[in-house]
Amino acid sequence: MYAEENWINKQVEPHRTNIYDMNKLLFFSLIALILMGCNKPPKYDLVIEKVNLFDGYEDLGTVNVAINDDTIAAITAKKLHAGSTIDGSGKFMIPGLVNAHVHANSLEDLKEGYPLGILTLLNMHTGLEEREIGWKTMTKDSIGFSTLYGAGHAATVPGGHPTQFSPDMETINDSLSVEDWINHRISKKVDYIKIVHTLGGWMDEPTAPTLDYDKIKRLIGLAHSNGFKAVVHVGEVEEMETIAKFKPDGFVHMLSMKKDIPVPDSYYTTISSSGAFVVPTAGINLKSMDGLPPFMREWISNNLLDATESAEIIKKMYEAGILIVAGTDAQEGQMNFGEDYFLELELYKMAGLSNIEVLKTATGNAAKAFDLPIGEIKKGSKATFVLLNANPLNDLANLRKVEQVWKNGKTN
Incomplete structure (x- = not known):
């Protein structure tokens, strides 16, 4: 009987081996097919x-x-x-250019720079926050419009700049605390906080009321604690050096007055140490004043920095490691958001920045400064760019x- 069983096992075993080998072959063939599929280029x-x-x-x-x-x-x-x-x-191929300081007041403002490759506008104050919310939503996907980001109302006091342009804007006052003002901007879906400080008046006008330094320090701190960047409107050495110590993320103007020349070294070291970027908005110095009244041209020539003086300050800011970001401002209607943008870049070239560094001010530097998905081309980013010849x-x-x-x- 044992002999019979052994004989049967000897007959069956090869079949078992063949089935096992066939299964093994099928398994590895399946794995190979899967791997071949994985290696197929996307x-x-x-x-x-x-x-x-x-x-x-x-x-x-x-x-x-x-x-x-x-x-x-x-x-x-x-x-x-x-x-x-x-x-x-x-x-x-370059990223869409960024104008990091505008005051958009019409739909034409949002279209003007688009054919020139200026595909992002950063609004630095609006008197109409609901309109800004609508424009931000519309421009996010609309072809032909530069994408808009905004600060809503700028932080100021009653009678302070820019209430002369936006008399109904919300201001920080005895009835509205710094904390409440910040919360209101957050409720209006702002992308960053804009703060205004002024010294002196335009064309020798009396100095307008302005935020005190303690409130500015609190505004910056509250913006940061709520996850927002804080940028400051300033224009003179004293205020920039003082506010830099509060660690704002950026200044959205540079020096503008001849009375600050020669600029002390402390100006550059203080801003550099703070880590703040600067949007110079000085390209207007390269624009003709022919259309202005004679008395205004005279005041500007006597009081405001010219292009050469501005370029020298920009050069020293760059050498001090301060991040430069391109923006025009509206300059009270004198600057458009299309052709005039390139005056700003021309001024940076005058300041001695290389072509690649100038191009960075208009693209990647803006992305770094504002931590927004703008001004860069990378895997995973929106396919928003300009093809040049x-x-x-x-x-x-x-x-x-x-x-x-x-x-x-x-x-x-």
């Missing part, structure tokens, strides 16, 4: 091939940029597969050679 919606890329911080050379829907999906020198491709040979790192004038403007993966 296919993107669109690839812009062989384009020169400046990402907001550095020149990445010639790359392929993949887009899925409204998002940058890949940036690489490797060949990419896509449903559609664009030949970027000879083209230069020539390299602006060779010549800043090439910023005017716009081939296409893209916003959220779409172009006109």
Whole structure:
């Protein structure tokens, strides 16, 4: 009987072995197929091939940029597969430019810079907060409009700047505390807090009321504790040095008065130590004053810094390690948000900044300064950029050679 069982086992065992080997083969074949599927290169919606890329911080050379829907999906020198491709040979891709100080008062303001590649506007005060909320929502996705961010009402006191332009704006007063004012701005969905301090008056007017330094310190602290950046409107050495010690995130003007020359070294070291950035808004110095009344031209020439003086201060700020961010201001209607923006960049060139450093003031520096998804091109960011016909790192004038403007993966 044992002999019979052994004979049966010998007959069955090879079959068991064959089944085992077949299962093993099938298992490893399945794994191989899975791995082959995993190694299959992804296919993107669109690839812009062989384009020169400046990402907001550095020149990445010639790359392929993949887009899925409204998002940058890949940036690489490797060949990419896509449903559609664009030949970027000879083209230069940069992030949408950022104007970091505007006062938008019309829908035309939001469209003016778009064809020129200025795709983000940072509003630094509005007297109409509900309108700003609506415009921010509308411009987020609308092609043809620069995307708007805003501060809502600027922090000031009754009769202080800019109440002359916005008489119905909410101010910090005996009936409205600093804490309540901050909470009201948060309820209005602001993106950052704007604070105003002034010394002296325009055209020798009497000095307007202004926030005291203790309230400014509290405003900055409350903004930070609520997770918001705090930026300050100033224009003279004394106030900038004092407020810098309160650690604001930035100053949205630079010095403007001749009486502050020569500028003490402490001005640069104090701001640099604070970590604050500066939006100079000094490009207006390169704009003609021909349309102004003679008495105004005379006052400006006698009291305000000229382009050469402003450029020298910008040079020293840059050398001190202060982050420079490009912005125009509205300059009481004298500056537009399109062509005049490039005057600001021209002034930085006068100050001795290299082309790449000037371009950073208009792109990546703004992203750093405001911690907003603007002014940079990276994997995961919105596909918002400008295609130029020539390299602006060779010549800043090439910023005017716009081939296409893209916003959220779409172009006109």
